[in-house]
Amino acid sequence: xxxxxxxxxxxxxxxxxxxxxxxxxxxxxxxxxxxxxxxxxxxxxxxxxxxxxxxxxxxxxxxxxxxxxxxxxxxxxxxxxxxxxxxxxxxxxxxxxxxxxxxxxxxxxxxxxxxxxxxxxxxxxxxxxxxxxxxxxxxxxxxxxxxxxxxxxxxxxxxxxxxxxxxxxxxxxxxxxxxxxxxxxxxxxxxxxxxxxxxxxxxxxxxxxxxxxxxxxxxxxxxxxxxxxxxxxxxxxxxxxxxxxxxxxxxxxxxxxxxxxxxxxxxxxxxxxxxxxxxxxxxxxxxxxxxxxxxxxxxxxxxxxxxxxxxxxxxxxxxxxxxxxxxxxxxxxxxxxxxxxxxxxxxxxxxxxxxxxxxxxxxxxxxxxxxxxxxxxxxxxxxxxxxxxxxxxxxxxxxxxxxxxxxxxxxxxxxxxxxxxxxxxxxxxxxxxxxxxxxxxxxxxxxxxxxxxxxxxxxxxxxxxxxxxxxxxxxxxxxxxxxxxxxxxxxxxxxxxxxxxxxxxxxxxxxxxxxxxxxxxxxxxxxxxxxxxxxxxxxxxxxxxxxxxxxxxxxxxxxxxxxxxxxxxxxxxxxxxxxxxxxxxxxxxxxxxxxxxxxxxxxxxxxxxxxxxxxxxxxxxxxxxxxxx
Numbered sequence: 358x359x360x361x362x363x364x365x366x367x368x369x370x371x372x373x374x375x376x377x378x379x380x381x382x383x384x385x386x387x388x389x390x391x392x393x394x395x396x397x398x399x400x401x402x403x404x405x406x407x408x409x410x411x412x413x414x415x416x417x418x419x420x421x422x423x424x425x426x427x428x429x430x431x432x433x434x435x436x437x438x439x440x441x442x443x444x445x446x447x448x449x450x451x452x453x454x455x456x457x458x459x460x461x462x463x464x465x466x467x468x469x470x471x472x473x474x475x476x477x478x479x480x481x482x483x484x485x486x487x488x489x490x491x492x493x494x495x496x497x498x499x500x501x502x503x504x505x506x507x508x509x510x511x512x513x514x515x516x517x518x519x520x521x522x523x524x525x526x527x528x529x530x531x532x533x534x535x536x537x538x539x540x541x542x543x544x545x546x547x548x549x550x551x552x553x554x555x556x557x558x559x560x561x562x563x564x565x566x567x568x569x570x571x572x573x574x575x576x577x578x579x580x581x582x583x584x585x586x587x588x589x590x591x592x593x594x595x596x597x598x599x600x601x602x603x604x605x606x607x608x609x610x611x612x613x614x615x616x617x618x619x620x621x622x623x624x625x626x627x628x629x630x631x632x633x634x635x636x637x638x639x640x641x642x643x644x645x646x647x648x649x650x651x652x653x654x655x656x657x658x659x660x661x662x663x664x665x666x667x668x669x670x671x672x673x674x675x676x677x678x679x680x681x682x683x684x685x686x687x688x689x690x691x692x693x694x695x696x697x698x699x700x701x702x703x704x705x706x707x708x709x710x711x712x713x714x715x716x717x718x719x720x721x722x723x724x725x726x727x728x729x730x731x732x733x734x735x736x737x738x739x740x741x742x743x744x745x746x747x748x749x750x751x752x753x754x755x756x757x758x759x760x761x762x763x764x765x766x767x768x769x770x771x772x773x774x775x776x777x778x779x780x781x782x783x784x785x786x787x788x789x790x791x792x793x794x795x796x797x798x799x800x801x802x803x804x805x806x807x808x809x810x811x812x813x814x815x816x817x818x819x820x821x822x823x824x825x826x827x828x829x830x831x832x833x834x835x836x837x838x839x840x841x842x843x844x845x846x847x848x849x850x851x852x853x854x855x856x857x858x859x860x861x862x863x864x865x866x867x868x869x870x871x872x873x874x875x876x877x878x879x880x881x882x883x884x885x886x887x888x889x890x891x892x893x894x895x896x897x898x899x900x901x902x903x904x905x906x907x908x909x910x911x912x913x914x915x916x917x918x919x920x921x922x923x924x925x926x927x928x929x930x931x932x933x934x935x936x937x938x939x940x941x942x943x944x945x946x947x948x949x950x951x952x953x954x955x956x957x958x959x960x961x962x963x964x965x966x967x968x969x970x971x972x973x974x975x976x977x978x979x980x981x982x983x984x985x986x
Contacts, residue, residue: 364481365468372464372488376457379498379737381744382450383751383773389500390772391419391430396440396452397776405434405594412815413835415771415782421605422811429594431602435545435583436502453500459508460497464488466511471696473518478715479699482722486695489729491736492632492684493691498740503685506546510553510689513539517557520572521565530575537579545583548601549665553689554580556661563653607810611673620670624687627680633691634728636698636721643701661693681736746876746903747773750849753874755779757907758847763839766849768796770905781839785850787820788858790828794821833865837913846910847871855906863926864917869909876903 384390394417398407406427409416420428430437440452447454464484471483487493496503516536523529536557544550561573588598595605603609629637647655666687669675675683702721706714751773758764760779771782786793793816800813820828839846848858848868859868918926939946 361477361481365465365484368481368484368488369461369465373461375494375733375737376461376497379741380454380457381498381741381748382453383744383748384453384500384776385744385747385773386499386501387418387772388432390417390775391432392437392501393440393452394775394778395430395432395434395437396444397778399437399441400444400452401778405429405437405590410781411835412819413783413787415775415784416812417772417775421602423595423605427594429602431606431608432502433545433548433587433601434590435542435586436505439505439546456500456504457497460493460504463493463504463508463511466508466515467692467695469515470511470518470692471699473522474696475699475703479703479718482718483695483699485722486633486636486698486725486729487691489726489733490633490691491729491732492681493688494733495681495736495740496685496688498737498744502546503688506543506550507688507692509539509543509546510550511692513537513543514557514692517560517576520576521561521569526569526571529569529572533572533575534579537576538582539579541580541583545587548603549668549686550689552664552668553661555664556657559660560654560657563657605811612668612671613673614671616673616675617670620672620675620683623675623677623680623683624666624670627684628687631680631732632684632687633694633698634725636725637694639698639701639721640694641697642705643697643699646701646704647697658693658697662690665690749874749876749903750774750905751777753872753905753907754849757872758849759845762845762847763836764847764849767851767854770849781844783835785848785854785858787816788832789861790821790825797821829865833913836866836910840910840913848908848910849905852904852906855908858908864923865914866910867912867914869911871907871909873907874903874905 384393394407395405398404406423406429407416407420408427416428417430419430419432421431422428436455440455443451443455445451464487467487468480468484471480475483493504493507513536516532516539520529520532520536523532540550540554540557543553557576558573561570561576565572591600592598595601629635633640644655644658647658669683669686672686702718706717709717747769750770754764754770754774755777758780761781763781763783764774765783765785765788766774767785771784774780775782784796786796797813797817800810801817820831823831836846848855850858935946935949938949
């Protein structure tokens with residue numbers, strides 16, 4: 358076996374181990390909810406949409422509603438369709454594994470793509486550069502479209518360059534059709550991938566002789582197959598072959614000249630610091646060399662990089678908290694950047710001896726590898742904590758809540774629970790008018806938003822533009838109807854959210870505590886924030902990062918509890934909590950009683966303060982009245 362294949366296999370094995378270590382099979386996010394809940398609907402019901410049972414049932418923010426009140430994901434349908442196939446073949450979580458598996462295939466495809474532009478010994482380095490990109494690795498683990506998109510794009514380009522390099526026209530036509538099919542499918546994963554049809558078409562027009570233009574015709578036929586499916590999907594879902602889910606959220610208005618300079622200051626530094634690293638500057642050298650040697654090929658590379666980069670320079674969505682949030686949009690340009698960088702390295706070092714050339718290449722690998730591996734590990738640790746917490750919430754709910762039950766939960770938990778399609782889900786925000794107003798503000802006040810404005814306006818009309826009495830009546834009727842139909846109703850949330858719920862509804866609802874989810878993580882997995890800079894305390898090895906409480910609503914009371922009954926109920930709950938705490942620590946009861954005494958004293962003092970302040974204001978008002986007389 359040649360050494361280059363030995364290094365390639367070693368890289369793929371190491372990369373697979375990395376994916377396996379940090380991957381968590383759970384939805385765990387707003388975007389992945391849109392993709393994988395749709396995949397679950399396709400696999401289980403053979404449809405791309407879902408229909409809620411009422412106006413309040415949870416639907417993820419990445420879903421839009423058509424004129425038939427059917428909710429479709431605003432994203433293209435071909436990644437969910439692919440994930441649905443994986444679910445059908447490999448089981449319930451099969452679709453989640455597409456991202457890491459296709460990321461591995463993308464790294465493999467990078468090797469074969471680089472071979473068309475440089476010696477094979479450098480092609481392995483091209484795979485290494487992609488495998489150590491922090492942004493690429495984040496989305497290889499994230500269960501959204503960017504990893505699969507990269508795999509289809511890279512292999513599409515591989516097939517295209519195989520097609521144009523084949524001597525036999527018939528073989529070239531077959532590979533060209535396959536290339537068109539893969540690149541067309543990539544657009545069915547991400548719409549903006551249509552821009553990446555420009556480089557192969559331009560290459561074909563520049564370098565193919567007239568007799569071999571059949572390759573471009575075959576390529577176009579391959580592209581047309583997924584495009585015809587997309588047209589059918591858009592027509593059946595949204596009423597027009599050119600209307601997408603993005604149109605229903607007014608996404609087209611999210612591009613503007615005013616965003617260009619802001620995004621320029623984000624994308625360029627972000628590309629160097631967290632995207633392609635220091636090899637970006639080497640790619641610029643490669644582009645200059647390419648222009649001096651073969652201008653047509655240089656224009657192909659520019660067509661591969663500039664259009665996609667420019668279009669997102671005018672895009673409204675570029676959160677500044679983490680660069681991967683916006684660099685994901687331009688992940689496809691990482692491929693030509695790496696190719697140009699390695700081509701420049703080859704041109705600059707080919708006059709050296711083999712050992713000298715390999716030393717320079719090794720130096721690049723070490724420098725880029727240290728940066729890429731360290732940044733990828735840091736990001737993956739944090740992301741693993743987030744995703745594993747979401748998985749534990751799902752497992753906890755599966756164990757505690759029967760299928761067919763009703764669950765009110767926070768938005769983050771709902772994104773993960775929704776995939777299971779075992780329960781009727783509601784956002785706990787609809788239980789609190791003030792919190793719901795904050796949730797809907799972005800959708801109601803902005804022209805472009807994730808949650809379609811139509812549904813936000815419906816919730817506003819029915820839950821916000823009403824009196825507190827009408828709002829309370831609506832919520833009570835919603836819960837009561839589910840209980841009357843024999844469904845169990847649960848509230849899942851943090852301790853603070855459960856306390857807020859009890860404060861508002863304890864007089865009206867009879868509830869029972871079911872269980873609590875407490876999770877700890879070893880401190881080496883996080884960077885604990887401390888008020889002190891000291892790190893000498895070695896005693897603490899773990900930290901609590903997740904607490905979820907589950908309570909069941911047993912009944913809606915016919916009449917709210919009066920003061921005496923409320924006191925009795927609260928005393929009973931207080932005794933239960935104290936008894937539970939004493940079982941863990943018998944010495945703590947005195948401290949609890951003292952805290953309660955302090956609380957009562959503070960309530961009394963605040964009341965006395967308010968009464969004294971009221972009396973003072975009355976005296977001042979009386980004096981002012983006498984002066985006027």
